[in-house]
Amino acid sequence: MYEEQLKVIAELAAEWRERLMSISWFMSALNEDIARQANAEDGCTGRFWEGRFKSQALLDEKALATCLAYVDLNPIRAQMADTPELSEFTSAKERIVTAQKALDSQEPHQPKSLFPFVGYPRQDMPAGLPFRLQDYLELVDWTGRQIRDDKRGNINNSIPPILERLNIDAEHWVYNTQHFESQFKSLVGTAISIRAKFQKFGYQRTPGLGLAELLT
Structure with missing residues (x-):
């Protein structure tokens, strides 16, 4: 017993x-x-x-940035807010509010409850998101202007530096941040990242690889 x-x-x-x-x-x-x-x-x-x-693995910096912006811009796509700083219950708004509390600081303050932005990839890099907070907020604002149909006439044509550093085409970026969940399956990343992960897992089929090659 x-x-x-x-x-x-x-x-x-x-x-x-x-x-x-x-x-x-x-x-x-x-x-x-x-x-x-x-x-x-x-x-x-x-x-x-x-x-x-649905669970999706983010394989590289491009996938991470796309997913972050996709989530932070949900209220704007749903027409629940006009700007990122007015988007309730998003990390973007919390980061903006915290940064505004110390405008005289050279580096904006970041919420302690959120994973920090730690700047460009480098040796001895601390744990955090591999971008600058300033660049990411500029990227979210710029992307939100592309999504809003009623603001097409007022779009700023300058491309955020983060897109250039990650070698992301602006048109593909905007498309991805509006169709992130529907376009990508279990793995999100560049074609190289996805192919490497398939090889590691020993997969024979490569779903989503063709789309990744087209969009990245």
Whole structure:
């Protein structure tokens, strides 16, 4: 009897370890709790999010910058805000508000609760996002102007330096930041990054590689 109980406990422990490492299981548990609270508040039933959770691996700096801008510009695409600094519940707004508190500083202050921007890639680089905060905020603002149809006549034609450093075509960048989830599957990055990851995993098929070669 004792051995049977240990066997059951070992099986349960293995299952829970697997779940604790699963982003999909975490999102499922999170979704259920939020859906229950939202449905109770609104007096309705159903899922909280319309689509299923999708996990995408960001393989390089281009993919990281695209994903960051895609998320920070969600309120503007949804016409819930006119500018990044007015976009509620985004990291871009929190970074802007924090930076504005120390305008006399040479380097803008950054929120302690968010992963910091640490500047250009270099030796002995601290942990953080491999861009300058100033460049990223300029990039988000510039991209938001391209997305807003009613502002096409007032677009600033200057290209943010970060696009030039990452060798990203401006037209492809704008397209990617509007269709990030639908255009990329499980892996996001340049064609070289995606091909290297497929080889590492031993995959025979290379879904999304053709699109990556076209857009990057």
